[in-house]
Amino acid sequence: MLTFTIRRLILSVPTLLFISLVIFLLLELAPGDPMAQVPLTVPPEVKEKMREALGLGQPMHIRFWKWLVQFFWIEPQVMIDHFFGTTYAVGDLRVISWQTRSPVMDTVVQRIPQTLWVVGTAYVVGILIALPIGIYSAYRQYSVFDQCGTFVTMIGFSIPPFFTGPLLIVVFSVQLGWFPFIYDTTHSVDDWDSFLYQLRQMILPVMVLALQTTAQISRYMRASMLDNLNQDYVRTARAKGLSESVVVMVHVLRNSMIPVVTVIALGMPAIFGGAIITEQVFSVNGIGSQLITALFANDLPTVQTLTFIFAMLIVFFNLIADILYGLLDPRIRYD
Amino acid sequence: ERGSDGHVNIIYWQAPSILNPYLSSGTKDIESASLVVEPLGRYDQDGALVAYLAEEIPTVENGGVSEDLKSITWKLKSGLKWSDGSDVTSADVKFTADYCMNPEGGCAQLAKFEGVDSVEIIDDLTVTVTFGEPKPNPYGPFMGGQSPIIQMAQFENCTGAKAPECTEANFGPIGTGPFVVTDFRPNDVISMVANDNYRDAAKPAFASLTFKGGGSAMASGRAVLETGEFDYAWNLQLAPDVLAKMAAGGKGTPVSAFGTLVERIEMNLTNTSPDLPEGERGTVMHPHPFLTDLNVRKALSMAIDRDLLVEIGYGQAGRPTCNLVPAPLAYASDNTDCLVQDIEGAKALLDEAGYVVGSDGVRAKDGVRLSMLYQTSTNAVRQDFQALIKQWWEEIGVETELRNINASVFFGGDPGSPDTFQRFYADVEMYANNFDGTDPESYLAQHTCDKAPKPETQWQGENMNRYCDPLYDELVAELGRTGSLAKRGEIAKKLNDMLTKESYVVVPLVDRGRVSAHANSLGGVVLNTWDSELWNVADWYRIK
Amino acid sequence: MTDLSNQTPLAPPRSQWLNVWDQLKKHKGALMGGGFLIFITLAVLFGPYIWTLDPQKIDYRARDFRPIYHVLFDADAKTAWGNPLGTDQLGRDGLANLLAGGRTSMAVGWAAMLLTLFIGTMVGVIAGFFKRLDGPLMRLTDLFLSLPILPLLLVAVTLFRQPLHSNFGPEGGMFILIVAIIGITSWMPTARIVRGDVLALKEREFVLAARSIGTRPGAMIWRHLLPNVISPIMVSATLGLAAAIITESALSFLGVGFPSDFPTWGKMLADAVQRMEEFPERVMLPGIAISLTVLSVNYLGDGLRDALDPRIRGR
């Protein structure tokens, strides 16, 4: 397992490099121009000058190499500097966004908190709701609860967030006036009241996002529970005189969680990736909205960096999922 | 009294990415920066010039502009202070010009400084800008939100290639405006407090300000009009019925004003058939099979009901127009003959021109079918327009295929993409354009022969329809030489008419105004489309 | 003594598909789901021939009509029998649009789902079965997982729109493009799940047995592995159909989808969100259509899975 992990980690380096190259080429190939959002009143010559100032005149391989150096060599140094007060990276050119002309990573760091607050909470809430629903619908398969659960979760899955978002806003913010719907990213939690406010402003986006998570995870949970409930070992557990709750919640659940946990782990990168549409609807301005604005502005360094961070998380969490799979299920072996 | 009205919340559904207008020309960036940095003079709501940091607006009459129109001399108000307490001097003004004109800086406002030969410091408060050629309109540099004065002390080490590295300065410029940045989160939110050193001791009324960006026009409209979470929302590009419904919320008021933005259809005079080889496709080598026929272009224009377009798409924020230059008054032609839809007339015109309706309902002449590709950027209103116009055109026997392209591709100049509006691989396309300030000279000059995008120029250029008329080019040149305002107006109107009612290569549809909204409790808002909307934020106050 | 020899009484032998059908018949949800699916498919296929109004026909005098049932709670509502489901802000008929939109959405949904299933299952099975290909294929999944869909689509549009446009027409070309993009950006979860199941299946004794009777890898996959991973594939299929319809709408929403005069349910929904308060039916109708389709596919999938599983069928 250790060798497996190490081998996978080592293998992930070329994988990631390759991914970064593919992403880079993709972005290069994609039509679009960082000057697209510049007003039409700006004459083409000026735009051309601005493009040059962004470094767009250089050949592709040089730009890719530059990005590699900036991302893999300079940015880590900046991080070390930040934590230990050293000065390795002073004066080195970091990955600079074309839109803000500031280091991309600074913005990322600035935005991670709200993304984690909202998307992360939604994920946790979604899982917390999904698991009981999945477990109970499987335990009482084809009962009223199961039917309703299926119905609601599938509806939740089939309705896009650009609909549920405004719907919740209309009901809870406009009609009832209970919750704000423009997320205040400058809000800091330092006492009970501000915590309450934070809760209030999180509720709507969290609800929208949790709906999707719940729908998906509860389907997997239910299917997995169903697979396990009829296994012989469940009968053995019952024959030992264990109570139903122990039988279901310990014996069956532990087995059913194996695939579900990996599904959950695989969903993790999405938390850091943010939720593009929901962030837009509620003006949360997390990573997701950073990516989408960068995309629309053709801010290639930002897009490249964000997509690549996302790719790293995907590779990492896929590894975690595989390891978890191996750890949770003693039958699986890696060699 | 300064700071007595507490806090004000502004929401822009596009978030500012930087507060240095010289590094970005996005409206959101310029307008948010206008809270902090100011130019020497601005345009007011009517397009008239008002002095800001300057003592007065220099003109030929008051001697500020030389007789030969080759130089302009600005005088700063005395006693101006930067928000850090230091004095504003003419060195800062000259530095600003140097900063933008640095060839490596990639300055977004370089066009403002076009033709500037030198900027000289006369004394502490006086600078003279000298142009290489006579400039009938010398108000490019230091005028309007695009060209504010920045502090030399702060940006001294940030010139040229180093400009983007000064993140701190770009995110928090020291200015003379009513507010000072305390926290800037790119593409998200700006927190500001009142500037202690603002020149008017009684202003601004608000002690602090939050400038939130992001979301959608829908959400920001709601936040002002329906829930009252915000005090001011910018540019509510919403369907009129939606806006009206929101306004019924009663928390705020939409306000509108008109500028020079015109939604128009451009006719392609070259053939863009995919069968042509790349390099020749879409160039003057191959004229368009039927759009080169004036009658067809005219008929297409006649079939459009502009009133209905306005009603459906813009409501109070739009009015039908037949002009490319709808304002200011001095330049606007009185051309109104397109305003009435005339389907029958259009049909007759086409009949006359020999285009007969075929069995499939599509007109054709000599085997050339009137079948067109109509492209525009993705946008709800534009798609409604497309649908309507397509229907009208089909009524007169013109087959229309619609295409909508992502705005970031459409308006981007990527020479590799076939979908940009410059490349114009379609028969007609629709978008909106305007000009900066109040002078249309360079705007009209966009339709000269040499401005046509072509492969040799990497498809850059502004003359999308490849219109080429030597007469027109000549008139443009004459406009450049003319100083008298009346004469200039006359020439401009002539140019406008040449493009519109005489040739119909440009078919204006709607004069698009701007709708913004403010809370009912926010006073002092004067909507201005000639400059930053937040131009008079110092005068805003809370209605108690 | 006599009755010792004969075994349990035998049910008459029946064809496999008859059995599946028998089983399916007993699954109420599946029947309802299947019924609705057939209904909606027929509706979008043949509806436009019955309800012949052109969905793109603009009649601005008849704009913003409410659905006919609206009279029930608001007697003065603008309604007309000619537009039973109302009209939109340009006066286009709601019913005609719903039918036309359904055609595209269903076609995109099914085609993209099938493509997703095909790629996902293939990659999953191959990765699970051939140990040597597992690593590379799973890294490939990582790669595809990290590809951003939007630039991908833009690239695809740039590269392929013209040839597809000239071969299949504006709608056909875009259809192929969108289906392909949705397909190749959403097969990864299926692949991972299938791979996991195949890894486990491979350890089962019947696979060993099949090897011992000389079954070659291809036949092994086809005969032994695929039928046994049908259940996760069914789940992916139901989720995939919904996801494809939603993705298509998001793409239209971002302006890289079908031409604007080509309605789809997702686009109708996205367009109507602005006027949700005033004209709830405009979001509800396409929304309900999407949800019901997804639900019915889900129930049908549940039923089919049960029916295809001989162990359950026996019960």
Next chain:
Amino acid sequence: MLDQPIAQIKGLRVEFQTKDGPVVGVKDVSFDINPGETVCVVGESGSGKSVSSLSLMRLVEFGGGEIAAGELMFDRREGGQIDLSNAGQDMMKEIRGDEIGMIFQEPMTALNPVFTVGRQLTEGLRVHKNMNKKQAEERALELLHQVRIPEPDRRMTQYPHELSGGMRQRVVIAMAMACEPRLLIADEPTTALDVTIQAEILALMDRLKRETGTAVMFITHDMAVVAQMADRVVVMFRGNKVEEGPVEQIFENPQHDYTKALLAAVPKLGEMTGKAYPEPMKLMGVEGQKIEPIKGTEEVILSVENLTTRFDVKGGFLRRNVAQVHAVEDVSFKLNKGQTLSLVGESGCGKSTTGRAILRLVEPQSGKVLFDDCNVLDLNQNELHKVRQDMQMIFQDPFASLNPQMVLSEQVAEPMRNYGLASGSELQDRVANLFDRVQLPRDFMRRYPHEMSGGQRQRIAIARALALNPKLIIADEAVSALDVSVQAQVLNLMMELQADLGLSFLFISHDMAVVERVSHQVGVMYLGRIVELGPRARVFENPQHAYTQSLMKAVPIADPRQRKSERDLNFKPIPSPIHGLDYKPEPSQYLEVEPGHFVLTTDSGY
């Protein structure tokens, strides 16, 4: 009140609600179980044995069943009788595991794969006996000792899949006995075990019964075990009890036809003494059976030389390779054409692995497998494919070895498709012929594996193996899971085929009586090595190796008057086949005691 039965089943009827309407699992069954008594329940597969026992635990409900009628009186430990058929689940929870323990039929699946053996063993103890973790673990360890698992300490922390089938079964037994229940229900507890372990387990249960007065309800199809264990016997047939009586009476004077048939089908050790060649069994109700010895030839078809197979053992949190299972160690033997060589030995000694290694279904470490003079281990995939046409295997577990999603005719046709031997209607004909050959009705062709009884499944597996007309069939415990009547049919079938087609069999089994009946040659395996190899008659009549001798002694005799006492059995703890990575086993050396009869002289670990 010793004469009051501990459990009384009165008029039990169990129905299952299925999609085809109710199915009756048990029609009408009544019998008592007295304290300290062993009641054996025998009967054909599907006759309702398991369902009756599950009803007593009230576990049928979880399988979709319902007790439609009848009473299940149970005598509580604290005194007082209750009717379990309508007791609440709360009450049942206390009784299950504590007062009634149950051993389940399938050891492979009865354990939860993700919990350690220790955890699963201690669970019940902690619930019912209020023990703390440490106490429970001590008790669990003691239990593992009792069921004679090698290296009990290690097992506590292992997961079920790391144990061989026999070990798992012993864990299940330990679990059932953990709380010293008053009634122990054992559903085929020893089917998966070899004779020595089986004898130990039986002895253990016997001791438990004697010491604690535990009553045992013992479900089995092995009549020898019945003879050894039972006080009373209940015979079931198609959901009904057909006969009940003391064990001697049932064996000596069966009344019902079914009982008679059952007894006739039991192979008895020693029946073949004096006969040089195997011959088919005489079956009741089959007219005109020809019983002739099967001679075979002396031509070697398979020759295995120094075959060694090892598995890696992963350990620790990170699952590193820590040791190796020496599953097959330096094994050599020869098999003649048209003859049968049997491999016997205790569970986990490497019999199955040997069989699989010959077919290269597991990759051996070293050695030679000469089949028709080509070394199977040197072949590439294509050549292997060709060779497999002549070598087929019947797997230990017929259910597991059939694809649950495929109809039977397809499964039988598959090998022929693979080799392109037939297609279209010819294929159908050949499949139908194969069905006839293994005496399965042709209308079974459309069925799925789960719709068959165990014996029928095994016949499908045999039909599949025959489809290619192989020269060699490796039959891995081909009959162990079958009830005796079916087992006899299958054995006869195999011998008939051998006689007709000249097949060679490598017959893997732990049932000595069966081995005696079918083999020409016998190899006794212990800990991965063959400890004794020779003609069947010599090995059975003159066992030389100590292990063989104890094996012979442990074989239960199907005669209730010849019970073995615990003292006759001399148990030795079983050493582990797991050795460190640096362990170098010595080569095997044999002594030829008689012509063709070899005995291992080097250390075997016994």
